[in-house]
Amino acid sequence: MMNRSQEAENREGWLFGTSFSPLIILSPHCDDAALSIGGSLSRFCRDDRRVTILTCFSLSRYTRFSSAGSVEEISELRKSEDRAMVSRVRSQGLGLEYLEFRDAPLRCGRTSKNLFDGRILPNEEGLLELLTRRLQDHVSPTSTVFAPLGIGSHIDHLLSRMAIDRLASTVRKIVYYEDQPYAALQPGAGTALCEGLTPRLIPINPRDKFFLLDAYASQLEAEDLCQVLDYAATVDHTRGACERLWSSGAP
Ligand SMILES: [Zn+2]
Secondary structure, eight states: OOOHHHHHHHHHHHHHSGGGOSEEEEESSTTHHHHHHHHHHHHHTGGGOOEEEEESOOBOOOOSSOOOOSHHHHHHHHHHHHHHHHHHHOOTTEEEEEOOOBOGGGSTTOOTTSTTSOOOOGGGHHHHHHHHHHHHTTOOTTOEEEEEOOTTOOHHHHHHHHHHHHTGGGSSEEEEEOOTTHHHHSTTTTTGGGTTOEEEEEEOOHHHHHHHHTTOTTTOOHHHHHHHHHHHHHSOTTSSSEEEEEESSOO
């Protein structure tokens, strides 16, 4: 008979087995991987397994809590926060790569008013094509890709998901994560996006996640961290804090 820890190991074997290497975490912006699955990140990286955070829209002039000004300065600031986060994970296998696309507020036709309308503008069709081609250079038939579901309808998150979905037949597996802070702010908003997918709960240590998110001082304040961690505590009341992933196939 299996003991409790063996049962847990078995339940999570689909995720933490060696067959999930190499693992690519698709992050629309610099903080998304840590915000959405930071609690699971150090677990994915155990045994120094090869994990790459691939950020799509890494050119940005957006910060919430910094006075840095130009696109170059702010993009570099946000990447430096990524590097600080990675150093906190302490894994030889965890790396960062950037596709250097301009985030939505830098693109023609996008303002704060239509960031979340879920519609692709005519001039973004070509961007989606190009993003798909660039992603294709980073994946292989053995890659497992963790990608945003698109909860919250931020156009950069939706474009990231659409691009990787176009490559579904060329990778080993796509596993979707719940976009934060949108999932925490709008519980139930992602229901349609998860249709046909099976949920997988990953128990996390909230202190580990807090420690990683604390590296993003230009973007996040304590209240944001509390929202995301409160959500983790309510995903499944019977199992403590969790992050939820979604994939096709049986649990
Ligand atoms: Zn984002």
